[in-house]
Amino acid sequence: MPVLVVNMIPRSLSRETNQDSEPAITVNPANPLEIVGTAFTPDPMGGPVAPIFVSTDGGNTWRLNSIVPSVANTTVPTGDICLAFASAGGNLYGGILGQPSFEFETLRTPAFSNPTPMEVLGHRPDNDQPFTHAITNAGQDHVYIGNNDFQNQPRTATVDVSTNANAAQPKFQSARIETRQTAGQDGPQIRPVAHADGKVYAAFYGWRAQSGSFPGNTLVVTTDVVVVRDDQNAAGANLFQNLIDPADGLAGRIVARGVRIPFNRNGVAATGQQRLGGTLSIAVDPRPNQSNTVYLAWADLQPQTGHTLHVRRSTNGGAVWSPADLLTIANATNAALAINSEGTVGLLYQQLTGTGTNRRWVTHFRRTPDGMAWSDMIFATTPANIPGKLFDPYLGDYDHLVAVDKDFYGIFSANNTPNLANFPQGVKFQRNADFNTQTLLALDNTTSVPVSIDPFFFKVSD
Amino acid sequence: MAEGTRSEELAAQAKFIFQGTVRRVRAATMREVPVTDNTVVVRVDRLIHAPEALTDYAGQEITVQLGAGEVEQGQTYVFYANGWVFGDSLAVQSLGHEAATAPAVARLSSHPDDPVRSLASHEAHIQATQADLIVTGHVSAIRLPAAEVTARTTAMASGQTTERISEHAPLLQEAVIDIDEVIKGSHEGKQVVVQFPTSTDVRWYQAPKFHTGQDGVFLLHKDQRDVAAHAALAASLGPDEYTALHPADVQPLEELPRIRLSAQARIP
Numbered sequence: 001m002p003v004l005v006v007n008m009i010p011r012s013l014s015r016e017t018n019q020d021s022e023p024a025i026t027v028n029p030a031n032p033l034e035i036v037g038t039a040f041t042p043d044p045m046g047g048p049v050a051p052i053f054v055s056t057d058g059g060n061t062w063r064l065n066s067i068v069p070s071v072a073n074t075t076v077p078t079g080d081i082c083l084a085f086a087s088a089g090g091n092l093y094g095g096i097l098g099q100p101s102f103e104f105e106t107l108r109t110p111a112f113s114n115p116t117p118m119e120v121l122g123h124r125p126d127n128d129q130p131f132t133h134a135i136t137n138a139g140q141d142h143v144y145i146g147n148n149d150f151q152n153q154p155r156t157a158t159v160d161v162s163t164n165a166n167a168a169q170p171k172f173q174s175a176r177i178e179t180r181q182t183a184g185q186d187g188p189q190i191r192p193v194a195h196a197d198g199k200v201y202a203a204f205y206g207w208r209a210q211s212g213s214f215p216g217n218t219l220v221v222t223t224d225v226v227v228v229r230d231d232q233n234a235a236g237a238n239l240f241q242n243l244i245d246p247a248d249g250l251a252g253r254i255v256a257r258g259v260r261i262p263f264n265r266n267g268v269a270a271t272g273q274q275r276l277g278g279t280l281s282i283a284v285d286p287r288p289n290q291s292n293t294v295y296l297a298w299a300d301l302q303p304q305t306g307h308t309l310h311v312r313r314s315t316n317g318g319a320v321w322s323p324a325d326l327l328t329i330a331n332a333t334n335a336a337l338a339i340n341s342e343g344t345v346g347l348l349y350q351q352l353t354g355t356g357t358n359r360r361w362v363t364h365f366r367r368t369p370d371g372m373a374w375s376d377m378i379f380a381t382t383p384a385n386i387p388g389k390l391f392d393p394y395l396g397d398y399d400h401l402v403a404v405d406k407d408f409y410g411i412f413s414a415n416n417t418p419n420l421a422n423f424p425q426g427v428k429f430q431r432n433a434d435f436n437t438q439t440l441l442a443l444d445n446t447t448s449v450p451v452s453i454d455p456f457f458f459k460v461s462d
Numbered sequence: 463m464a465e466g467t468r469s470e471e472l473a474a475q476a477k478f479i480f481q482g483t484v485r486r487v488r489a490a491t492m493r494e495v496p497v498t499d500n501t502v503v504v505r506v507d508r509l510i511h512a513p514e515a516l517t518d519y520a521g522q523e524i525t526v527q528l529g530a531g532e533v534e535q536g537q538t539y540v541f542y543a544n545g546w547v548f549g550d551s552l553a554v555q556s557l558g559h560e561a562a563t564a565p566a567v568a569r570l571s572s573h574p575d576d577p578v579r580s581l582a583s584h585e586a587h588i589q590a591t592q593a594d595l596i597v598t599g600h601v602s603a604i605r606l607p608a609a610e611v612t613a614r615t616t617a618m619a620s621g622q623t624t625e626r627i628s629e630h631a632p633l634l635q636e637a638v639i640d641i642d643e644v645i646k647g648s649h650e651g652k653q654v655v656v657q658f659p660t661s662t663d664v665r666w667y668q669a670p671k672f673h674t675g676q677d678g679v680f681l682l683h684k685d686q687r688d689v690a691a692h693a694a695l696a697a698s699l700g701p702d703e704y705t706a707l708h709p710a711d712v713q714p715l716e717e718l719p720r721i722r723l724s725a726q727a728r729i730p
Contacts (some may be wrong), residue, residue: 012552016515022664040664044515045477045554047544056494063494063549072475072544076664079630102630102665113494115527115546115555128628150626185626214627215614263627266662277629391667397629430550443518 004459005379007416007429008037008053008062013044014432015442017452019389022080022396025411025457026132027404029087033058036092036112037411038081039396039455043070050077050099054113059409059457062430067109067117070099080129082400083107084143087196088136091166095130095145098123104130104147106160106172121165122172126150129188129397134165137196141166142233146190146202152176157186157204157226161234175239177228179250183207187223187261188397189280195291200230201318202240203282203296208258219263225256225298227282227318243318253318259300262307266392272352272359272384273394276307276333283337283345286403292317295326295345295371297335305330309349311337313371326371329364336401338408342462344369346408348401352384359384361395363412365460378424379458382415387451395453406462416440416454427456469542469569472558474588476542477581479511479570480519481562482526483538490525491551500528501553507538507562509577510570511584516552517577525553538562540570572720583720586681586710590724593681593711595647595704597654598718600677603638607657610634630666632659636703637672639680645718646725647682655703656682670712679713679721682706 009016020039028034037053043066044051050068055061070077079097086093092112098105098120104127107118128148135142143165149158155178162172178186187205194200205223212218228251229243241251264275278299285293294314302308309329312322332351339345347366354360363380401410418433418440420426431454432441440449473479482504489503490496504526506519526541533539540562543554560566573579590596606614610633637656641649659666682704699705706712713721 010549012548012550013515015518018515043545044548045513045543045545047477048475049544051545051548061549063492063547064545065547066545072477076668079665097630126626128626128630148628150628153626188629210627213614214631215633219627265629265631265633275629389662391664392629392662393664443522447518 002461003377003425004059005423005425005427006059006062006457007427007431008455008457009431010063011430011432012443013064014440015449016044017450018042019391019394019453020455021393021413021453022398023411023413023455024082024398024400025402025409026084026092027402027409028085028090029404030090032404032407035059035409036083037062037455037457038083039413042077046072048072049117052083052112053455056113059459062457065113065115067112067115068096068107069105069117069120082130082132084132084134086134086136086141086166089141089166091141093132093134093141093143093165094118095132095147095160097127097130101125103127106145108165121170124151129190131191133192133194135194135196137198137233140164142194144192144194144200144234146192148186148188148190149174150185154182154184155186157190157206159190159192159202159234159240161239163233163235175234177202177204177240177252178206179252180206183209183221187221187278189278191280191282193282193284195284195286197291198231198233199284199291199317200234201227201282201284201294203227203280205261205278205280214263214265217265220301221261221263222258223261224254225259226252226254227296228252229318255296255312255321256298256300256310261300267389267394269385272361273389274333275392277397279309279333279335279398281335281337283339285339285343286341287343290343294318295337295339297337297347299333299335307331307333309335311347327366327374334396334399334412336399336410338401338403340403340408341405344462345371346401346403348399348410348412350395350399350412357385361414363414365410365458379412380414380423380456382417382422386415387453408460410458411455413453413455415451417451469560469566472542473511473570473584476544476557477511477513478516478543478545478554479540480506481508481510481538481540481567482506484533484535485523487533487535490553491523492525492547492549492553494549495525495547495553502526502528502533504541510540510567511581512577513581514578519552524551527553527555529556529558531559533559540566582710586713586717586721587724587727589681589708589710590646590721591727592683593646594684595649595654595682596645596679596721596725597639597641597649597682598643598645598679598715599639599641601637601672601674602640604672604674605636605638607634607636630663631661632666633661634658635660645679645722654682655700656680656706657699657703658706668709669707670709678715679718680706681711681713683711
């Protein structure tokens with residue numbers, strides 16, 4: 001089973017020390033050699049466009065191409081960013097919190113490796129954590145961007161939908177997917193996924209009550225974990241109404257009711273410098289006639305195991321879920337699910353192990369053919385206290401996993417010390433590094449460079 | 463247009479300014495960059511303004527996509543550039559170039575041996591030209607804005623929030639600055655209030671954080687739309703209150719002579 005792990009920082013930026021956290025990835029299904037990654041990576045020169053990571057050789061080498069619209073002289077060139085290729089035609093779409101105002105912007109480009117900045121299709125203020133999924137059906141690019149829309153308080157969970165995103169003037173509409181009373185808002189994680197047969201799912205945290213203080217870093221939210229479904233590409237009226245909860249008759253199946261999550265303003269030593277606030281991922285089996293098989297991962301707060309991941313499955317379109325966890329992971333976050341063309345499920349997550357200065361972030365990739373037997377592969381095990389945090393989030397409020405054909409492609413952020421013991425599956429660095437002395441090196445291959453957080457790409461082929 | 467004025471305008475937009483010699487025309491240092499009539503390979507002879515991550519490019523060959531104007535192979539120019547492609551090599555987009563005369567280079571080099579400090583000084587210059595009020599003084603108090611106190615109390619009591627809970631929330635506080643001297647603008651009274659984000663979120667972490675006893679030169683703004691969502695702050699900004707969101711908006715007192723000059727300059 002070939003495994004490729006690559007530090008994505010290119011050689012020309014060997015001196016960089018950014019905190020390249022919160023990564024996301026997309027692979028062009030029409031040409032899987034073409035891959036785009038994103039992270040909180042500034043334009044290295046602080047110019048008026050933000051960069052994306054680009055590979056045109058299947059992830060073996062990466063470069064930065066600055067094409068995300070921004071403005072010069074900002075302190076951060078772009079906020080949350082998540083891009084997605086359509087499954088045909090090569091169009092790249094995305095949702096970002098763009099500068100200078102952190103407005104939610106919808107982006108598109110037909111040529112991701114060209115220097116032309118991405119086209120801004122639309123924008124609006126008061127939003128959070130856009131998360132993009134795209135699929136092509138009958139020549140039409142369908143784009144689904146989960147987002148937390150504060151313009152719709154108190155029911156903020158939203159999916160922006162276009163079923164003609166490759167048109168010259170595509171139309172997007174905002175589907176409001178929360179049907180219940182909230183504690184003033186929903187959580188920021190709204191995760192859409194679509195099947196080629198027209199079923200579209202989205203998962204979100206429906207916030208019901210809160211205690212403690214966000215500014216005081218003690219906020220705990222009581223929340224439902226909710227899944228909604230639309231059976232017609234989310235193309236008609238009354239979107240995402242096809243999955244009804246039997247308890248209250250409202251759209252949106254409650255998979256876990258009244259669970260508690262922390263919602264940190266900042267990470268601390270005990271959390272491995274990572275702020276915690278739940279994590280959510282949903283994947284649908286892409287095979288024909290398998291669109292009713294859905295896997296869901298979420299986190300809640302458990303007395304003994306802290307921020308704990310749960311994985312469950314539905315085989316009837318989300319109506320009924322496995323009564324117990326298929327997998328439970330203690331002290332973990334950044335769950336990312338994907339299902340490949342053979343129905344194998346992949347799960348990426350980052351687990352905090354150890355205590356005190358021995359805490360480590362361990363990045364796992366697990367697979368199962370049936371939801372029962374899970375293999376386990378560790379891509380990185382790195383100190384959780386080094387480097388010191390520059391900002392929140394330390395590793396990101398998410399990482400990302402996708403599947404194209406039989407292959408899994410993922411991205412995570414981690415301490416970049418060039419120490420092979422930290423990367424049990426091996427690792428390839430593009431930036432200059434001496435693995436013998438475990439030292440990062442500048443462009444001159446002599447001057448040492450401090451350790452920082454870098455994005456890492458991986459590919460696992462069957 | 464006067465040469466100095468054009469240089470100032472280019473310098474205001476460019477983050478990577480260097481003196482370089484054109485080695486090859488219609489060429490590139492990396493295969494990912496399409497070669498056109500406007501791509502040339504330039505040896506970086508001297509960095510003038512550069513961010514920290516790119517300070518070891520002196521002596522390196524890079525690709526330059528030319529802006530307006532032509533170049534001759536073998537000639538040396540000052541290039542005003544921003545980033546483009548960062549791969550095995552580096553490609554930049556030039557906004558413009560000019561002959562590399564000694565006066566041109568000297569005019570741009572506030573710290574001739576330190577391109578990072580020169581860039582920082584230039585950013586401070588831009589902030590100073592755009593500031594509404596520049597004062598020297600020291601921070602005498604840090605406090606919560608009244609609106610923030612009310613919102614937090616309401617949320618704690620009700621278990622619900624009428625304002626958003628977002629990881630990107632600024633979590634505002636107010637710094638009260640006792641003014642020693644007004645350098646630019648006008649201000650009644652001996653104190654001025656600056657609202658600042660205490661959040662360490664990616665959105666706000668580079669915005670200056672104030673603390674009691676801090677002294678310096680404070681470059682204060684009424685409208686920092688170009689730095690951050692003005693709406694996030696403006697709603698609670700009183701008539702005599704300001705923001706200072708750019709990292710260059712707080713300068714050490716030893717920078718005062720330079721700031722004083724910048725304060726008198728026009729906006730580039």
